[in-house]
Amino acid sequence: MPFRLGELFCGPGGIALGAITARVVADGKEYTISHEWANDYDKDTCETYRLNICPDRPESVICKDVRKLKIETLSPIDAFAFGFPCNDFSVVGEQKGIDGVYGPLYEYGVKALKHFRPQWFLAENVGGLRNANEGRAFDLILEELCDAGYNIYPHLYKFEEYGIPQARHRIIIVGIRHDLPVQFRVPKAPHITRTCRDALENPPIPADATNNELTAQAPQVVERLRYIGPGENAFTADLPEHLRLNVRGAKISQIYKRLDPNKPAYTITGSGGGGTHVYHWEEHRALTNRERARLQTFPDSYTFVGSKESVRKQIGMALPPDGARIIFEAILKSFAGVSYESEPTSFPVRLYESRLVLEGREA
């Protein structure tokens, strides 16, 4: 019997694809995860999820604001995932954390855990969560997840260390219901590097690939890119006066940044205006959405629904499915009693029995 997965803030299905493709076989028994239901409030995002994850049960994706979702009407689940919105925790934003509009949305995940009591869960957020509200937000979230009845295993995953062709750092908290005799360990990063050139060219993107339209680049952008070398951005490159950008501040290092073909890509994001679309190392242009999807490890068969900008946003918000699958398979192995190589969690935590969370930070 697969673990039936319910998902809040499901996005275009990065977590879901990782989940439904995860598989572990032990003692002749198969451990898998199946989609049960999902929720997101963005229409295009829900259509993308339906099309790729559950085309036979489109009604299992409930497209509405989580604040209006009646979770008691949803079917039972054995596993739960929620990549709660990161807008208030990201280092790119103002970091209002739990005081922001998006911050408190994680509460709906806690509510679902208390209602369904799934055997395990996976929660995801940006690395910036650690520092939001001077660290209080992170402590509070971990504490509430423990109090919901789970042993928790948070870790800062650096996906480029797991062979994902993109530097993407995400805090992922795995929780195992505290009455179960199962302990999760963070799967060991193999430190295999996949370059962005390899991801985009091997194999080449087929001519008929979806979501692969080029952006009509303004002549000035093309001219600027001519002066920017691989791995450089608009501030590190030697630009003539008339092409320089009049922008100040410290958080601009990705503006007109070209990829370095010999390294994993820098983080693909879903928002931002001119100069933030991720630029090819050689051609004078931004990447197409299909190229971004490749750096996020979505297969070419995964079609995204919506306008170019909507698709860019969806891709930029997702967890790389291949990265998610590595973690899901570690969870399945933990349940199957199969050993695997592991590494210490970046945040040593006590188990559920302790109400207090981070080692050395007890009151």
Ligand SMILES: C[S@@+](CC[C@H](N)C(=O)[O-])C[C@H]1O[C@@H](n2cnc3c(N)ncnc32)[C@H](O)[C@@H]1O
């Ligand atoms: C970080 S993305 C999740 C990505 C997903 N985990 C994946 O791997 O594809 C967060 C999602 O939360 C959704 N969201 C934000 N606020 C919401 C709300 N109030 N109700 C429902 N969904 C919301 C956004 O539309 C977005 O798709």
